[in-house]
Amino acid sequence: MRQTWRWFGPKDLVSIDDMLQAGVEGVVTALHHIPTGEVWQPAEIAQRQAALAVMSDGAPSGLAWEVVESLPVSEDIKRQTGDWKRHIENWKTSMRHLAAAGIEVICYNFMPILDWTRTDLSYRLKNGATCMRYDAVDFAAFDLFILKRKGVADDYTPEVTEAARARLATMSDARRQELTGNVVFGLPGAAERMSLEDVKDHLARYDAITPERLRRHLVDFLAEVTPLAEELGMRLCCHPDDPPFPLLGLPRIMSTEADYMAVMDAVDLRANGITLCTGSLGARADNDLPGMMSRLGSRVHFLHLRNVALEDDHLGGSFHEAAHLEGNTDMVAMIAAILAEEARRRAEGRADWRIPFRPDHGQDILDDQSRKAQPGYPAIGRLKGLAELRGIATALSHPLVAGA
Missing domain, CATH: 3.20.20.150 (Divalent-metal-dependent TIM barrel enzymes)
Incomplete structure (x- = not known):
């Protein structure tokens, strides 16, 4: 090796x-x-x-x-x-x-489009270390209610949709902005230069693929x-x-x-x-x-x-990046x-x-x-x-x- x-x-x-x-x-x-x-x-x-x-x-x-x-x-x-x-x-x-x-x-x-996707780039663990994390409910909240992607409702069960709605209600404006920036971090261009409409435009080009x-x-x-x-x-x-x-x-x-x-x-x-x-x-x-x-x-x-x-x-659930042997x-x-x-x-x-x-x-x-x-x-x-x-x-x- x-x-x-x-x-x-x-x-x-x-x-x-x-x-x-x-x-x-x-x-x-x-x-x-x-x-x-x-x-x-x-x-x-x-x-x-x-x-x-x-x-x-x-x-x-x-x-x-x-x-x-x-x-x-x-x-x-x-x-x-x-x-x-x-x-x-x-x-x-x-x-x-x-x-x-x-x-x-x-x-x-x-x-x-996406090189990788995470909802948290510095998720705090119990020992004080931080890591990257994908929270499935946070991601659904972004997709359903922030991005409002075309056809998005078909991709989530009613239970996940309601969980995402409840999660969004607990988010401050700062967290919503942070979540958006984290998700689009893996998209072309830096997050601060890409609007939600830009993201939708990228996605629309794959509609028929x-x-x-x-x-x-x-x-x-x-x-x-x-x-x-x-x-x-x-x-x-x-x-x-x-x-x-x-x-x-x-x-x-x-x-x-x-x-x-x-x-x-x-x-x-x-x-x-x-x-x-x-x-x-x-x-x-x-x-x-x-x-x-x-x-x-x-x-x-x-x-x-x-x-x-x-x-x-x-499949598709939440996960975080663990230590290499954990x-x-x-x-x-x-x-x-x-x-x-x-x-x-x-x-x-x-x-x-x-x-x-x-x-x-x-x-x-x-x-x-x-x-x-x-x-x-x-x-x-x-x-x-x-x-x-x-x-x-x-x-x-x-x-x-x-x-x-």
Whole structure:
């Protein structure tokens, strides 16, 4: 398991020095400032590589850009509208530039509009730590009574609607504004620049797109880019829906093992692979994550390891981001499955036998609460998670355990 760390670039409040002291081996980053659909030029790629190669005092960090997260897929590509064909060609050109710079793994997602959805970005736990949380009733209150989305009433039972109405009545104006900002945080553009009418406009563009049609569009996209990835020696890995159930009337197509199997079978090339995110997929109790790793492992090119605590029994219920060893996912079983897959790859002679992973998200603890880094990406909370994951992997690989 190759230990990596997500870095949002020079403006990230978690520095190169911080991640180096955490003991990571490689960096996961992206050129977030380049507009979606445009080409990532060699000079921009080289500039980012140079930035992460040095510590604050100018000493070499020894770290390299190993995984792109993410090279964004435009909404035009997802809908097959507007400039979608040009955007695919630009995506392929960016792939060539990344390959020339020595970068082999590209994580992307095919979620319509939303990269992820939470109702709370700093939910306080009993021990004083804070984390991100999805409250199903709060979300329904936003969807039904704040956004007032077209056709929204059909998506909720009378019981949920009444619970949402009662919840809204308890919310101050400040909480309503905070909830709106949290939900649209994962939409294109910053929350403060997007009105509710803007959100409705984005959603309306998906009115005629069913899950089946969106899946066809994903397969069309992969049929274009995966052969080139094979030629370049690159690995593409699709991130699952977050959360992995329908929201805002949008289609969801990467939420289960069956979803991944359908797409892997449709474009059956090794370069067409998976970002197995235990946090996103773990928000569904019916996803068997260690089993998915065992059955789909040959196509898992990147791992996000985090945990969620499910607060409801039903699909689409509330959850919060737990400490890495404290949620519903059995992380020991998960890491055992990862190590078994790596052993199989090594026996096959695969050069990519070590699978890059990063400690995904983390709770804000200690000095994280004053640092105020990117939501979900604190320094100390992620370091704690990485240490726990590293400890499991080390123990399971020890001769006393491995040989037992």
